[in-house]
Amino acid sequence: MTNLWVHPFKFALVGANSFLQDNDYKSLSFYLQEQPTLLTDLLTVLIPRIDHSRVVRMFRQVDHIPLIRSYLIAVQHVGFTDVYMAST
Secondary structure: OHHHHHHHHHHHHHHOOHHHOHHHHHHHHHHHHHOHHHHHHHHHHHHHHOOHHHHHHHHHHOOOHHHHHHHHHHHHHHOOHHHHHHHO
16 A cells, blocks of 8 residues: 555656755655655655755754665765765
8 A cells, every 4th residue: 555655656756846845855754754664765766856965964863874875875976975974
């Protein structure tokens, strides 16, 4: 049942205009609380439109960097110090 809801939500979020970008971060918080195992999937879809340093700060504040490790490795090439330090 969860997959039926999660995937349409994910694609609807990606299809939203960039002026709704704050919803991207709200959805990350929601996923952290409700579906933490699906965070990497959502982050992967959002890579082109989110601020990676902001994501690192967000997950560092709640001490959940290990949950997003594969995302951090995927975006490590962008060269942000925050991302590099969090992924090591």
